[in-house]
Amino acid sequence: MDIKEIEGFLKFNKIKPSHHRLKIYEYLVKSKNHPTADLLYRELVNEIPTLSKTTVYNTLNLFVEKGAAQLITIDESENRYDADMSIHGHFKCKDCGKVFDFPLNFAAIDMGGLQNFQVEENHIYLKGLCNECQAHKKK
Amino acid sequence: MDIKEIEGFLKFNKIKPSHHRLKIYEYLVKSKNHPTADLLYRELVNEIPTLSKTTVYNTLNLFVEKGAAQLITIDESENRYDADMSIHGHFKCKDCGKVFDFPLNFAAIDMGGLQNFQVEENHIYLKGLCNECQAHKKK
């Protein structure tokens, strides 16, 4: 996704593509590391020295509101953000703290008890040990 | 579940059943309203006037640590607690804010991308409109 595509995508979601918004969205799309607002700020402030943390918060809230990104609350005490709006799950490693995406067959979840509820969002969070951290432990 | 059973259950989980702990656990089991620490405090402080909020936090953290309750992070800015440790999902109504349980066929979720990850916890959160709030909107 190059910067022109990002611009088009933001416009499509009724978000005016200012420079900061483009940069923040680009970081979300390219890094895929599900950053917190704070991490995003620290990563971008070198490139955009005038960036303020409030702008990062404002921008992320705007993205979520407009449906251009989703908020991940897999862990208490840290809100993370993901520009991938397709249906997928998140796995957080309890050791290294990394958050991984995984594919999801959402239709297979039996929600018999929810037949009359109108579902608008789904958040599938798993936690445990990632591949790498399991290997470390065995040593 | 009467108070004797709760006492036994806490002991089983290596938690000394002090009076406060019994009362807090009893509230979790009986109310089933997935309370926040603050709500729990407000509900119990009438009955236990000496109760402090720190004790509520300490106790809930202890329950989670010992596996007697689970932490629900379905919503940013509020940690909720559930004494039901069986596999089930949570649905939060965006209108009234209530959190509902629903049954879950966890095995049916296709987690092909996770074959090498060791899963220790699962959190399935859905959001939307509950039955009642849909009815209100139609009026």
Add this chain to the structure above:
DNA sequence: AAATATATTGTAACGATTACAACTTTTATA
């Protein structure tokens, strides 16, 4: 070019949670 709307900034406030030290109650030991 002036007026208006929008975006960005920095500081201060807020609220949930935790740290910590003092105090109380319970349990173990003599």
Add this chain to the structure above:
DNA sequence: TATAAAAGTTGTAATCGTTACAATATATTT
């Protein structure tokens, strides 16, 4: 039963992520 040690509880202060708000800068419209 008396005493010591351990565990539980409390209240206050600190921390940290997030938001409110007013001021400033930038972009858009007339």
